[in-house]
Amino acid sequence: MDLLQQKILSEGRVIGSDILKVDSFLNHQVDPSLMHAIGAEFASIFAGQGITKVITIESSGIAPAVFTGLMLGVPVIFAKKTESRNLDTETYHAAVHSFTRGGEYIIRVSKRYLTSEDTVLFIDDFLARGRALLGLLEIAGQAGARVAGAGVVIEKGFQDGGSLIRNMGIRVESLAIIKEMSEEGLITFTDKTTCPTHMKEEEK
């Protein structure tokens, strides 16, 4: 998705060799019109899959998820990371290891809103080590829901989450896949549409 890649190149800040800060448009300050375009893109990619629910994890997945849900015409569920009086006690839950924060957290989805009748699409802001998606897959499994796939805004292609989830047979569609980030701040994308073909040509 060109618009997104341009935004990452112009506003993303690389910290060290593996942190990409995109808090100017995605996970602290949010660009609503970009989120709108991202939602439209995911809805177009996953159209016709019979999706009944979009699921994300609070908080940074919510903005792209609600626009995706709007375009697909289905409700959005955000899994909760904290217990609250406002959440039902009857929940599906899974432990997620966080490499960003260190330690584990529990994600919860009320049993009221997810059943074996559902076909779900996961949406998240980042895919790096894949642990959040694994947690969502575990929750979908507990509910007996069918998984149509996962829509990811930014995938860190140099980490193992993408292959981990894809090797489980789950369709993962990432709007920007980062091949490499250098400590000098250079960001290189995997260009899904042309790069692999081009490389194959050269290999001949």
Added chain:
Amino acid sequence: MDLLQQKILSEGRVIGSDILKVDSFLNHQVDPSLMHAIGAEFASIFAGQGITKVITIESSGIAPAVFTGLMLGVPVIFAKKTESRNLDTETYHAAVHSFTRGGEYIIRVSKRYLTSEDTVLFIDDFLARGRALLGLLEIAGQAGARVAGAGVVIEKGFQDGGSLIRNMGIRVESLAIIKEMSEEGLITFTDKTTCPTHMKEEEK
């Protein structure tokens, strides 16, 4: 806002005398088309106020806030409740007392995204005791930003937050104001548009 009041009446669940569960469309499962309508309503109410940023607190305020930001054509900031490697170290911050969870939490906004040049609109899902809005006001004060007002999806009119914030001279616009909830599950709204006028007529 009729659509919202109908949704609260048909899907809201009253627990005890002061908890209203609206997790089927607002704070766990989210109805994107209702959020879209809510965003349009807030944008219409606060049009022409020179708003440059919409600010909310993660997580349940994000959905109504991003649609409001989309309609106003401005970025949305969600204040973070937890520290993260992804957030700048230079932040405005305020302590917020939570009656729902018990205890205090700290909300943070990066100094990079809020300055004295900004005019802000706060958006939140609930207004009850007003502590979250007080925290956002404190942060806006630290930044020297002008406050255009606060848009609230559901106000618990029987708690003191609304009068607390309005008495500070802040414009608060709530799309549904609950006058009363009974333990039997009955919900009564304050009808802003007709009730006060009607009552004045009767008082004559």
